[in-house]
Amino acid sequence: MSAATSSAAKHPADVGRIDHPAARVMVGRHRLRWWETLPWIVAGAFYFSYPDYLGFGTELLIAILFAISLDLALGYAGIITLGHAAFFGAGAYTVGLLAFHGVWNEPITSLMLAALVAAIVGLGSGLVLLRTHGLTLLMLTLCTMALLEEGANMAHEYTGGFDGLPSLPIPPLLGWFEFNPLYSNTQYVYALIVLFVCFLFVRTLVYSPFGQSLTGIRENMLRMHAVGSPVRRRLVTCYTISAAIAGIAGGLWAQTNAYVNLSAFGLDRAAAVLIILILGGYGRLYGAFVGAVAYMGLSHFLARIYPTAWQLGLGLLLVAIALFARNGILGIGEALWRRLGARRAAS
Amino acid sequence: MILGIDVASIFLGGLSAGMVLFIVSVGLSVTMGLMGFVNLAHGAFAMLGGYVIVLAMNHANIGFLPALVLGFVVTAAVSVVLERLLYARLYRAAELDQVLLTIGLIFIFIASITVVVGPESQPLTLPPALRGQIDLGFTRYRAYSVFLIAVGILIVLGLWLAFERTQIGAQIRATVDNRRMAESLGINVDRLFTITFAFGSGMAAIGGGLGAEFLGLDPQYAVKYLVYFLIAVSVGGLGSVVGVFYASLLIGVLDFMLKLYLPEGGTLFIYALTVLLLLWRPQGLFGRKEI
Numbered sequence: 072m073s074a075a076t077s078s079a080a081k082h083p084a085d086v087g088r089i090d091h092p093a094a095r096v097m098v099g100r101h102r103l104r105w106w107e108t109l110p111w112i113v114a115g116a117f118y119f120s121y122p123d124y125l126g127f128g129t130e131l132l133i134a135i136l137f138a139i140s141l142d143l144a145l146g147y148a149g150i151i152t153l154g155h156a157a158f159f160g161a162g163a164y165t166v167g168l169l170a171f172h173g174v175w176n177e178p179i180t181s182l183m184l185a186a187l188v189a190a191i192v193g194l195g196s197g198l199v200l201l202r203t204h205g206l207t208l209l210m211l212t213l214c215t216m217a218l219l220e221e222g223a224n225m226a227h228e229y230t231g232g233f234d235g236l237p238s239l240p241i242p243p244l245l246g247w248f249e250f251n252p253l254y255s256n257t258q259y260v261y262a263l264i265v266l267f268v269c270f271l272f273v274r275t276l277v278y279s280p281f282g283q284s285l286t287g288i289r290e291n292m293l294r295m296h297a298v299g300s301p302v303r304r305r306l307v308t309c310y311t312i313s314a315a316i317a318g319i320a321g322g323l324w325a326q327t328n329a330y331v332n333l334s335a336f337g338l339d340r341a342a343a344v345l346i347i348l349i350l351g352g353y354g355r356l357y358g359a360f361v362g363a364v365a366y367m368g369l370s371h372f373l374a375r376i377y378p379t380a381w382q383l384g385l386g387l388l389l390v391a392i393a394l395f396a397r398n399g400i401l402g403i404g405e406a407l408w409r410r411l412g413a414r415r416a417a418s
Numbered sequence: 419m420i421l422g423i424d425v426a427s428i429f430l431g432g433l434s435a436g437m438v439l440f441i442v443s444v445g446l447s448v449t450m451g452l453m454g455f456v457n458l459a460h461g462a463f464a465m466l467g468g469y470v471i472v473l474a475m476n477h478a479n480i481g482f483l484p485a486l487v488l489g490f491v492v493t494a495a496v497s498v499v500l501e502r503l504l505y506a507r508l509y510r511a512a513e514l515d516q517v518l519l520t521i522g523l524i525f526i527f528i529a530s531i532t533v534v535v536g537p538e539s540q541p542l543t544l545p546p547a548l549r550g551q552i553d554l555g556f557t558r559y560r561a562y563s564v565f566l567i568a569v570g571i572l573i574v575l576g577l578w579l580a581f582e583r584t585q586i587g588a589q590i591r592a593t594v595d596n597r598r599m600a601e602s603l604g605i606n607v608d609r610l611f612t613i614t615f616a617f618g619s620g621m622a623a624i625g626g627g628l629g630a631e632f633l634g635l636d637p638q639y640a641v642k643y644l645v646y647f648l649i650a651v652s653v654g655g656l657g658s659v660v661g662v663f664y665a666s667l668l669i670g671v672l673d674f675m676l677k678l679y680l681p682e683g684g685t686l687f688i689y690a691l692t693v694l695l696l697l698w699r700p701q702g703l704f705g706r707k708e709i
Contacts, residue, residue: 151513199697205513206456207700210652214689214696217645221686338641342521349518383529389522393515394507 445618451657
């Protein structure tokens with residue numbers, strides 16, 4: 072800020088620019104708002120008020136983390152992918168294979184390995200896939216995921232094929248906190264901390280110059296080429312980071328459930344995370360939180376009782392969002408807030 | 419001559435599956451080429467058509483051919499309504515919104531069919547003339563597969579003539595090549611799209627009915643074979659009838675062969691080949707424009 076004012080003193084023309092409301096928004100948008108603590112307060116309160124639902128809570132936190140990873144690729148860099156579960160599955164199978172075959176099962180380092188493997192898959196596929204766009208990109212992401220799924224199915228001697236790897240031996244966290252399959256306290260707190268760390272990282276990343284250039288690439292790739300931004304390299308880097316975070320989500324999923332199976336790679340999972348992100352609103356970080364709560368909450372309580380009605384309702388909701396509310400629930404909230412503010416200003 | 423008969427049976431089986439794949443996918447290819455609309459719900463139209471055809475035969479005692487016509491008409495009518503009400507609003511929208519809309523439609527189709535018909539698989543009873551084996555001179559083979567190949571060849575010939583020799587075919591080709599130029603020349607692209615969309619969905623319905631015998635027909639059909647339809651379209655090239663035809667036959671024969679000799683993981687090779695081919699030629703084998 073001080074640098075901006077001093078340079079403004081030198082160039083009187085800039086004074087008006089920094090005072091402009093848009094400029095002030097640009098300068099201050101990375102700052103923490105009061106409401107940004109809300110998700111974490113709610114998550115903490117959930118732990119104490121609903122001890123019976125912590126298993127579901129853990130699933131929810133993992134879904135949020137997975138959706139955040141997709142938000143980075145899809146919401147910020149504009150890479151439209153139908154195969155993001157490829158990285159979720161790569162992370163989950165890394166944890167699962169290492170633990171099942173007794174190679175390595177310490178939880179935190181396993182997660183790092185999951186991130187590493189997923190990042191390698193992301194880098195390898197990103198280097199070739201991100202040369203294309205449109206339908207071809209969509210197909211290639213889809214086929215890459217299907218390829219990994221078939222690969223995992225084919226190597227059934229190691230991966231257990233369709234049935235997957237059951238009862239993974241996951242040792243206590245930090246040698247102290249047991250993963251109890253009946254009471255998910257440890258799993259919940261563990262997932263919450265991992266989510267928090269990853270979220271802080273992603274939040275810092277998207278407000279950094281790197282993140283800004285991603286938004287630029289999404290909005291106008293040609294212009295970013297013209298201003299000399301290394302577009303391809305930025306996209307591949309973003310895709311790799313996004314893959315690593317999706318791998319962490321997958322690894323968490325494997326550890327907290329103590330199993331892996333082919334559903335980690337499925338089209339269902341890739342579609343679900345896409346729906347979560349778009350339901351909440353993409354390209355705005357908190358869309359993942361809102362979308363995951365709405366989707367997982369509804370699917371958890373409705374889908375079991377009325378599976379068909381849930382499917383029908385979900386379909387209608389998606390059509391409605393595609394036609395009328397492209398920014399998801401958060402977009403609707405923002406529009407309402409703005410209208411309310413305008414009315415207050417008018418009266 | 420064991421080997422020769424083997425090869426013949428693989429080719430006939432693969433070709434018949436490929437023909438069904440072609441009949442379902444050709445509409446998707448043309449509509450995607452025309453508008454660049456990512457229509458993931460195309461498989462759902464095939465499923466709807468399959469259900470109309472099978473239910474008409476099983477419950478209303480309608481013959482096979484009239485049922486195919488009925489499936490075509492009903493599905494084309496439904497697709498026109500959806501196209502005017504929903505698709506038309508998103509022609510120039512981002513791909514993501516199109517993906518979202520059509521995923522939503524898939525869910526709606528699956529849920530509606532589960533409610534109206536039920537979740538169980540619907541069997542297709544073939545007319546007696548198409549059951550059993552037929553003597554082809556060099557080998558005996560399933561009559562239905564031979565029928566499918568004959569129908570597929572008739573359809574590709576018909577479509578090729580329509581594409582190359584009629585005014586509307588010329589308009590479609592022009593629009594696929596360069597939509598803006600076609601619009602400037604006074605071609606009503608929106609109306610053209612509605613017509614081809616309806617026709618393509620009707621073709622998908624026929625494909626759904628013809629393929630129900632070996633692909634099965636249950637509410638998950640719309641998702642189960644979607645990847646195959648998309649592969650056929652993207653490998654063949656958008657907006658190219660001949661491209662989808664060759665791609666479908668290739669996939670059909672390859673899939674049949676791999677399932678026979680490599681029962682586990684045969685599909686792995688199809689995905690891998692698709693990835694390699696699309697990296698080599700992102701516009702597909704016969705695609706005209708860069709995408």
